[in-house]
Amino acid sequence: MYTDASEVPGPVALRLERVSKSYRTGNARVPALREVSLSVPAGTFTAVMGPSGSGKSTLLQCAAGLDTPDSGRVLLGSTDMSRLRRRALPAFRRDHVGFVFQSYNLLPQLSVVRNVTLPLLLGGRSVERDWLKYVLEAVGLAGLDERKPQELSGGQQQRAAIARALITRPEAVFADEPTGALDSAAARQVLDLLRHTVTDLGQTVVMVTHDPAAACSADNVLFLADGQLDGSMANASVRDITERVAYLGER
Structure with a gap:
């Protein structure tokens, strides 16, 4: 994690x-983020960790364009999302942002292939069959195109959600506790898949997680406490991350 884009050795995603x-809570305003500045290099895997209420989900939502900051700027690639008009933001987000939810958010009445290609169809874009085939194979869903979500395991449903996030070739994929609803074996497969999208597909992934075992899959771990950055670690072990989380906010 870098606080200054000039420090990033390559393109910034x-x-x-x-x-x-x-x-706002009642008559008071409660700060969730406090003047957070950071830069994420393209083609890297970043995990965001912090205690409950630290601002990590708010950070992810602002970074993905799902929420609007009170102040400051959010740039995805070369686009300043903070300056996009309200009507333009959803279209930009649909075409340039991939998002993976803990609860999968698949439509039960649609097949795997229709769930995956939904962002393209909503945007009036044609489906590139070769790319669709490649994405389905990359996430391990080849041959399951016509199955409905309820016919898949939890891990397979999350794989479909990741495929949906990749189908538009986004600037970045944001994942909110993507392994939170999975058993340990399925969680490991999903983390390996996210790692694969970075290493082999050149994707940029930013993931919020509370699990040090999940965070150690990332290239960098970003720590938040009380809405502010509280350091980062590169190529950290589970033990390193666990010990660091225990002392968040104490420095």
């Missing part, structure tokens, strides 16, 4: 500049 966000 995502940049946050002094991003702040707060939410």
Whole structure:
């Protein structure tokens, strides 16, 4: 993780500049992010960790364009999402952002292939059959094109969700606790798949997780405490991450 884009040795996929966000609770406003600045290199896997209430989900939502900061800028590739008009943001997000939810968010009445290609169809874009075939093979769903979500295991459903996130060739894929609803074996497969999308497909992945075992799959782990950055680790072990999380906010 870099706080200055000039430090990144290569293209920058995502940049946050002094991003702040707060939410109203009764008559008070509660800060979720406090002037967070960071840059994520293209083609890397970043995990975001922090205790409950640290702002990690808000960070992910602002970075993905699902929420709007109160102040600061969010740039995805060369586009400043903070300056996009309200009507333009959903279309940009659909074409340039991939998002993987903990609960999969697949439509039960649609087949795997229709769930995967839904972002293209909603955007009025044609489906590249070769790319679709490649993505389905890459996530291990070849031959399961016409199955409905309820005919798949939890791990397979998350693989379909990852395929959907990849189908538009996005600038970045954001994953919110993608292994939270899976058993340990399926979780390991999903993490290996996310790793594969980075290593072999050149994708940029940013993942929120509470699990040090999941975070150690990432190239870099970003720590948040009380809405502020509290350091980062590169190529960290489970033990390193666990020990660091235990002392978040104490420095």
